[in-house]
Amino acid sequence: MSEILSSATLRRLVDQWITEGRHVAGPRLVNDRLLYGWLESAGQLTLDGETRPRNSIKDFLFPRHEKLYGYKLGRKRVELTEVAPLVDEQIVIAARPCDAALGPILDRVFNWDYSDATYNRRRELTTIVTLACQSFDAQCFCTSVGSGPDDPRGSDVMLHALDEGILEIRCLTEKGRRLFAGQTEPSALKAQVGAGPEIRFDLGKVGEFLEGGFEDAQWPEMARRCLGCGVCAYTCPTCHCFDIVDEGAGGQGVRARNWDACQFGMFTLHAAGHNPRSQQAQRQRQRIYHKFRIYPQKFGTLLCTGCGNCTRNCPVGLGVQPVLSAISRKMQSNDEL
Amino acid sequence: MRKSARPPFTIKTTMNANIYLPDLMEVVQVRQQTADVKSVRIRFRDEERARAFSFRVGQFGIFSAFGAGESPFNLCSSSNWQDFIEFCFRRTGRVTEALWNIDEGDIVGFRGPYGNAYPMDKWRGKNLIFIGGGIAMPPIRCAIWYALENRDQYGQITIVYGSRKVGDLVFQNELDRWAEYDNVRVVTCVDPGGETPDWKGEIGFVPTVVQQADISAENAIALVIGPPIMIQFTLPVLSKIGLGDSDIYTSLENRMKCGVGKCGRCNCGPAYVCKEGPVFTLEQIKRLPKDF
Numbered sequence: 001m002s003e004i005l006s007s008a009t010l011r012r013l014v015d016q017w018i019t020e021g022r023h024v025a026g027p028r029l030v031n032d033r034l035l036y037g038w039l040e041s042a043g044q045l046t047l048d049g050e051t052r053p054r055n056s057i058k059d060f061l062f063p064r065h066e067k068l069y070g071y072k073l074g075r076k077r078v079e080l081t082e083v084a085p086l087v088d089e090q091i092v093i094a095a096r097p098c099d100a101a102l103g104p105i106l107d108r109v110f111n112w113d114y115s116d117a118t119y120n121r122r123r124e125l126t127t128i129v130t131l132a133c134q135s136f137d138a139q140c141f142c143t144s145v146g147s148g149p150d151d152p153r154g155s156d157v158m159l160h161a162l163d164e165g166i167l168e169i170r171c172l173t174e175k176g177r178r179l180f181a182g183q184t185e186p187s188a189l190k191a192q193v194g195a196g197p198e199i200r201f202d203l204g205k206v207g208e209f210l211e212g213g214f215e216d217a218q219w220p221e222m223a224r225r226c227l228g229c230g231v232c233a234y235t236c237p238t239c240h241c242f243d244i245v246d247e248g249a250g251g252q253g254v255r256a257r258n259w260d261a262c263q264f265g266m267f268t269l270h271a272a273g274h275n276p277r278s279q280q281a282q283r284q285r286q287r288i289y290h291k292f293r294i295y296p297q298k299f300g301t302l303l304c305t306g307c308g309n310c311t312r313n314c315p316v317g318l319g320v321q322p323v324l325s326a327i328s329r330k331m332q333s334n335d336e337l
Numbered sequence: 338m339r340k341s342a343r344p345p346f347t348i349k350t351t352m353n354a355n356i357y358l359p360d361l362m363e364v365v366q367v368r369q370q371t372a373d374v375k376s377v378r379i380r381f382r383d384e385e386r387a388r389a390f391s392f393r394v395g396q397f398g399i400f401s402a403f404g405a406g407e408s409p410f411n412l413c414s415s416s417n418w419q420d421f422i423e424f425c426f427r428r429t430g431r432v433t434e435a436l437w438n439i440d441e442g443d444i445v446g447f448r449g450p451y452g453n454a455y456p457m458d459k460w461r462g463k464n465l466i467f468i469g470g471g472i473a474m475p476p477i478r479c480a481i482w483y484a485l486e487n488r489d490q491y492g493q494i495t496i497v498y499g500s501r502k503v504g505d506l507v508f509q510n511e512l513d514r515w516a517e518y519d520n521v522r523v524v525t526c527v528d529p530g531g532e533t534p535d536w537k538g539e540i541g542f543v544p545t546v547v548q549q550a551d552i553s554a555e556n557a558i559a560l561v562i563g564p565p566i567m568i569q570f571t572l573p574v575l576s577k578i579g580l581g582d583s584d585i586y587t588s589l590e591n592r593m594k595c596g597v598g599k600c601g602r603c604n605c606g607p608a609y610v611c612k613e614g615p616v617f618t619l620e621q622i623k624r625l626p627k628d629f
Binding site: 271 | 354355356357358359361401403404405406407408427429430433442443444446472564565590591592594595597598599600601602603604605606607612626627628629
């Protein structure tokens with residue numbers, strides 16, 4: 001037996017949550033483009049159409065702009081004010097599995113040694129309701145990084161679309177069960193999960209290449225057309241680099257953290273003028289190494305969920321999948337020689 | 338993908354601790370060292386914090402001028418000093434421009450200490466060779482004072498300090514004081530053309546001066562900090578006199594924002610300089626990819 005609910009019930013619940021004062025986010029059309037955003041009503045929730053939103057749910061756990069504290073300057077005096085902690089519950093509805101997986105991945109970054117209380121608070125207050133994928137585009141590659149269309153990692157609830165507005169629902173955590181208690185009904189219907197996108201590269205071969213490929217001639221070759229715009233990092237669920245800046249005027253303001261990206265030349269520029277990554281190729285290489293070697297060596301999983309947003313949004317068709325496919329092909333043809 | 342051993346992982350919920358919130362520090366002394374370098378002594382305004390605070394020489398902090406931002410600097414005072422901590426900076430950007438204008442009694446922010454430290458315990462019983470260039474003297478100075486304050490625990494101390502010109506030497510007034518200690522040799526040098534008529538030190542580049550200084554590598558370690566070009570040419574000299582890669586130490590100073598292993602910019606390959614560094618041996622550096 002499984003549990004089901006209708007999409008009409010889901011929408012009714014979304015409206016109810018919003019009325020109750022919870023913040024609900026989900027895929028919605030903005031100027032005909034599917035993006036995750038805060039919902040004002042369930043009518044905005046878009047459950048079909050494009051394969052996945054062009055952004056990620058990262059915004060809701062790790063906002064692109066976040067006040068760390070406020071400052072006020074006086075004569076020989078500084079007053080720091082803490083930002084009021086988040087108190088309202090957040091619900092992300094119809095996240096894709098490749099987005100939901102970011103929680104456990106970012107947990108490690110924000111908690112190794114030093115615990116980031118703001119992040120943890122947001123994470124504790126957020127429930128992630130995932131919608132398993134049924135369609136894929138040419139940029140999807142979850143299956144190439146050991147994931148798939150119904151990977152439960154990071155999800156509190158997994159929804160599967162059945163026929164005619166019916167959803168199978170699997171509550172995976174206590175948070176998820178609480179959210180849907182009494183709202184579902186037993187059914188004999190059971191979702192069939194597809195195989196997902198075809199495997200696009202051999203992860204083992206990529207690992208072999210990265211082992212000794214730091215100074216490979218492939219990097220400058222591949223990075224040549226990169227514009228360094230950073231859209232790959234901004235729309236990536238797992239990219240988490242940030243800057244800390246003071247924003248204010250007239251003796252008061254806030255110290256804030258803003259998303260940053262390793263693709264920018266200023267990112268590593270030293271005060272004395274030296275730049276360890278002065279070239280775009282070095283910055284492209286850093287992004288791939290961080291995701292497929294540095295983070296995995298530290299924390300045991302990849303820093304990539306296979307969502308494909310880096311390529312989907314890239315003005316010149318770069319991103320993880322084309323780069324790793326090229327590496328994988330190169331390694332395979334080396335084997336054949 | 339090769340998987341290494343996964344560290345144990347638990348979320349420590351520390352609801353009230355904002356790891357980015359600095360301590361407010363009172364400036365107790367500002368000293369202009371060169372035309373564009375100042376050293377600043379600061380102390381905790383909170384007595385309890387002051388008592389609880391400790392650090393190890395070699396560690397760094399993130400210092401802030403509110404309204405301008407934060408920058409990482411080495412804690413260049415000895416960890417034995419109780420009344421204040423000290424940092425030193427060159428006027429070069431937005432934050433250091435703001436710090437340049439502070440006076441005694443002003444308030445700056447400090448968080449830390451961060452990173453690893455010089456293995457002063459491991460260096461006990463050894464001869465110490467300190468080699469610094471230009472603005473890189475502050476991160477060596479803390480170790481020099483620490484060693485001098487525990488003089489019986491360390492052997493011969495050799496300090497080679499060079500800069501482009503005489504006016505660029507920082508903590509000049511301390512060089513003579515160091516030389517007064519037993520078994521301490523201080524060699525100063527300036528680049529050719531950087532001398533003044535009354536200059537009594539050597540004239541030459543640091544690697545050459547080190548080479549000609551007849552320094553013994555026996556039972557010694559070397560701490561070398563300076564511009565990349567100085568380090569690059571000094572290392573072969575040290576190897577030649579017989580120091581092994583694990584006896585040569587440096588401190589990497591990559592751009593940082595958070596200081597606590599999260600903001601993602603200070604890594605050199607797999608090594609996060611703010612966490613695994615800033616102190617590395619040459620042996621460790623040789624194992625890292627060329628990403629610095």
